[in-house]
Amino acid sequence: MAIDIKAYYEKYGPMVLRRCRFMLKDEERARDAMQDTFVKLLKKEHELKDQYPSSLLYRIATNTCLNIIRSRSRRPETQVDAQILAIANYEEPESSWLAKDILARLFGGEKESTRTIAVLHYLDGMTLEEVSKHTGLSVSGVRKRLRNLRKHVHELEGVSL
Secondary structure, three states, X not given: OOOOHHHHHHHHHHHHHHHHHHHHOOHHHHHHHHXXXXXXXXXXXXXXXXXXXXXXXXXXXHHHHHHHHHHHHHOOOOHHHHHHHHHHHOOOHHHHHHHHHHHHHHHOOXXXXXXXXXXXHHHOOOOHHHHHHHHOOOHXXXXXXXXXXXXXXXXXXXXXX
């Protein structure tokens, strides 16, 4: 049974648009990204189950926005974008290696959903209840994942850049 794209668009469109606005900081690009999110959903509608639609749409929107950000960083549009790109691509081999190593150790043994939880809670500022709704996990499950992640961070505190 195919999912009802129209109903999803009406119910979750505002959530997807908020996510795109937050990530892209540009109204026009956010609206384009929202449309791209639903186009991607439309292409896979017969393969998807009607379970956890907000989590699915949130993930698709996030990935769509990340792709737009990556694409934009490859070809800066303004002088400010060019400066940010230069800073982001500045590579001091030791610092770059250490940062990658810390992230790999922090998230290496974690489930992908733990990364999503960390982004939603720490970067997007969502409450545990909101994260729970978006991920399909219980509030206690979200809390446990964050507690374990904090434990890993404390273990890595001795490593500095």
